[in-house]
Amino acid sequence: MADPASGELRPAIERMPVSRIRDVANEAMGMEGLIPLWFGEPDVATPDFICQAAADALSQGETFYSPNRGVPDLRHALARYTSELYQVPVADDRITITASGMSGIMLSHQLLIEPGTNVICATPAWPNVQGTVDVLGGEFRPAPLKFTGSGWQLELETVFDAVDDNTRAVFINSPGNPTGWVMPGDDQKALLAFCRERGLWLLADEVYARLVYDRSHAPSFLEHAGPEDRVIVINSFSKPWAMTGWRLGWLVTPARLGQRLEMVNEFNLAGAATFTQIAGITALRDGEDFIARQLERYRSARSAVYERLSANPRIRIGWPEGAFYAYFAVDGIDDGLAFCKRLVREHRVGLVPGSAFNAAEEGWLRLCFASQLDTLNTALDRLEDAIAS
Amino acid sequence: MADPASGELRPAIERMPVSRIRDVANEAMGMEGLIPLWFGEPDVATPDFICQAAADALSQGETFYSPNRGVPDLRHALARYTSELYQVPVADDRITITASGMSGIMLSHQLLIEPGTNVICATPAWPNVQGTVDVLGGEFRPAPLKFTGSGWQLELETVFDAVDDNTRAVFINSPGNPTGWVMPGDDQKALLAFCRERGLWLLADEVYARLVYDRSHAPSFLEHAGPEDRVIVINSFSKPWAMTGWRLGWLVTPARLGQRLEMVNEFNLAGAATFTQIAGITALRDGEDFIARQLERYRSARSAVYERLSANPRIRIGWPEGAFYAYFAVDGIDDGLAFCKRLVREHRVGLVPGSAFNAAEEGWLRLCFASQLDTLNTALDRLEDAIAS
Numbered sequence A, B: 001m002a003d004p005a006s007g008e009l010r011p012a013i014e015r016m017p018v019s020r021i022r023d024v025a026n027e028a029m030g031m032e033g034l035i036p037l038w039f040g041e042p043d044v045a046t047p048d049f050i051c052q053a054a055a056d057a058l059s060q061g062e063t064f065y066s067p068n069r070g071v072p073d074l075r076h077a078l079a080r081y082t083s084e085l086y087q088v089p090v091a092d093d094r095i096t097i098t099a100s101g102m103s104g105i106m107l108s109h110q111l112l113i114e115p116g117t118n119v120i121c122a123t124p125a126w127p128n129v130q131g132t133v134d135v136l137g138g139e140f141r142p143a144p145l146k147f148t149g150s151g152w153q154l155e156l157e158t159v160f161d162a163v164d165d166n167t168r169a170v171f172i173n174s175p176g177n178p179t180g181w182v183m184p185g186d187d188q189k190a191l192l193a194f195c196r197e198r199g200l201w202l203l204a205d206e207v208y209a210r211l212v213y214d215r216s217h218a219p220s221f222l223e224h225a226g227p228e229d230r231v232i233v234i235n236s237f238s239k240p241w242a243m244t245g246w247r248l249g250w251l252v253t254p255a256r257l258g259q260r261l262e263m264v265n266e267f268n269l270a271g272a273a274t275f276t277q278i279a280g281i282t283a284l285r286d287g288e289d290f291i292a293r294q295l296e297r298y299r300s301a302r303s304a305v306y307e308r309l310s311a312n313p314r315i316r317i318g319w320p321e322g323a324f325y326a327y328f329a330v331d332g333i334d335d336g337l338a339f340c341k342r343l344v345r346e347h348r349v350g351l352v353p354g355s356a357f358n359a360a361e362e363g364w365l366r367l368c369f370a371s372q373l374d375t376l377n378t379a380l381d382r383l384e385d386a387i388a389s
Helices: A020-028 A048-059 A072-086 A101-112 A127-135 A156-162 A185-198 A255-268 A274-286 A288-310 A336-347 A373-388 B020-028 B048-059 B072-086 B101-112 B127-135 B156-162 B185-198 B255-268 B274-286 B288-311 B336-347 B373-388
Strands: A095-098 A118-123 A139-144 A167-173 A201-205 A231-236 A249-252 A315-317 A325-330 A364-368 B095-098 B118-123 B139-144 B167-173 B201-205 B231-236 B249-252 B315-317 B325-330 B364-368
Touching: A020 A336, A048 A274, A048 B048, A072 A095, A072 A249, A072 A274, A095 A101, A095 A255, A101 A127, A101 A167, A101 A201, A101 A231, A101 A249, A101 A255, A101 B255, A118 A127, A118 A156, A127 A139, A127 B255, A139 A156, A156 A185, A167 A185, A185 A201, A255 B101, A255 B127, A288 A315, A288 A325, A288 A373, A336 A364, A336 A373, B020 B336, B048 B274, B072 B095, B072 B249, B072 B274, B095 B101, B095 B255, B101 B127, B101 B167, B101 B201, B101 B231, B101 B249, B101 B255, B118 B127, B118 B156, B127 B139, B139 B156, B156 B185, B167 B185, B185 B201, B288 B315, B288 B325, B288 B373, B336 B364, B336 B373
Parallel strands: A118 A139, A118 A167, A167 A201, A201 A231, B118 B139, B118 B167, B167 B201, B201 B231
Antiparallel strands: A095 A249, A231 A249, A315 A325, A325 A364, B095 B249, B231 B249, B315 B325, B325 B364
């Protein structure tokens, strides 16, 4: 796409590639009857009790600036939540509230990345990880996961080989978007040992930590790291509590980063909204039933979508251990972007091509199954028509 | 202050100076009876009708992701608001919603600033402007305002002389924090002409545009610039609508920047909260009476504070034409930071030293007069005691 601003902004900004998700979504402008399974978002609104907590905080005048690292009661609640979930002690001074997981990624990279440095990232990965590195003028180095036939695997050598003297961090998103890959605890330990040895930071995007189906939570780097290790865990209220539109997340870091995080949080946007943070306390306290109900729905959706897709001899798909995406390749499709555009235009289903996620191979597609079963089945009918045509 | 993280983060991050506002505020930990006039924040909560609009949006399920440049109805409302206020046509595609004026400053600088470039900024200025430049590894070049005895003045030559081949932008905050300076329209025209000639961007932080006392609004660069001029106006709901804790702002830019702003907004935090944006529409529609009432209060406070301070022969102060700060120097105080700490500790009043704002001269102090008259008078009694002691 031609950029009319050419030449007047930073070169790093001018050469950033346009989002392929948006490129596909543009095909759908004004279209009726489209089934959009492209965004990573629960299909239900935030539960009433959380909305009510925000409304109550608003009516109580909680509309002033919050401290730069966040409302102390929320930081305390998150420290407790984290300690209980992982059975490791996490102190309040290790928690920083951010205005979304996205902001948490940007802040973490701002601490570490500048021109001349690089970050290694397991891919395919959410494109916004690379986006933040691009904005900061650093180098994004993919460490591709391997498709084993039944699922995804990160060979640690792939990461180790990508590291050089300018590497500042390794970025791992597990459970992973788009693959649903869950990094085994033993691999986490080995990667942490490597990062310790090399003085690298480990940036762990664990926003899908609760969206796993065969255990209470995904393995976390917090289960292996000490409080002073160079580990930053990025998390968010968006997915488990269906709060995507709220912009509320948090970081768990060594306490010694607190002062610098206070500063970069202030210089980016001075934190999440005060009443939103207060609603977050209620979400943590009363949200477990909601999470359990959503997981039950996603579990059924996962099985239904997986069964239909894996039954198609032209489709390769891994069993998604976590998150809420089916990620699959269709034999014969070698331009995923073109296929997704046609799928929207002719079959009214919205998916995202794997190329949006820095996939090593063409032809992969992501479908978000956080939706109703009948909607998903209609979408799969249409997808099968598109593949057959 | 020693930084225990030393050596492991980016040098640019490690050398960022700790906030002097915070440095002073730390003196007040757990103190009772303190009168805090240090933050730039209205003393009243957000009016009920705006809170109710957010609560209604929440109960209507407005909790999903918003488009990256913001909710279209709010962008439209802001385009109309801007067009009517300045009597110049501003199209919807020139508006980008940001999660605060702060975020608007960071996004603007991300488009332009990288190592090896600089931005010229009229000073004294809000320290967070320099903060964003520091985070991005650019150079912040002060262009000091001159105190004329009765008020502040920017000699344009000061700006012109600071520009070199690596300058990308000139940053002007008018009405200005902390000085209350309002840049005359003719000076804006002359500066715009200079920026056009040199191919520089003009970044205009106009968050205090409505906080002026002798006219309907402060002169805006939008009154002189064409829609394609290299001008970015940064604005916010925080001050006029008493919405500091909400994190809601907007940018007015040439329409051609839309696609890049969509991307950097996404990579920083993917916008302001959806229900917050919807409440912003109500604030614009129904907020004028509230703004008028607040201005009436601030006008009285400004007179009262100015009269008392200017009556003191040891004090120099400019008449604040805009914003809600008294900015003044006390003869005999040559370390503003030490004085502010003593003022907190011994007299329980919170002010900010001018050195926090990159002031050219020591001994200046900022007092926010967005407060009740009796509170302000008590604070001034205590201040006079401190000055006399």
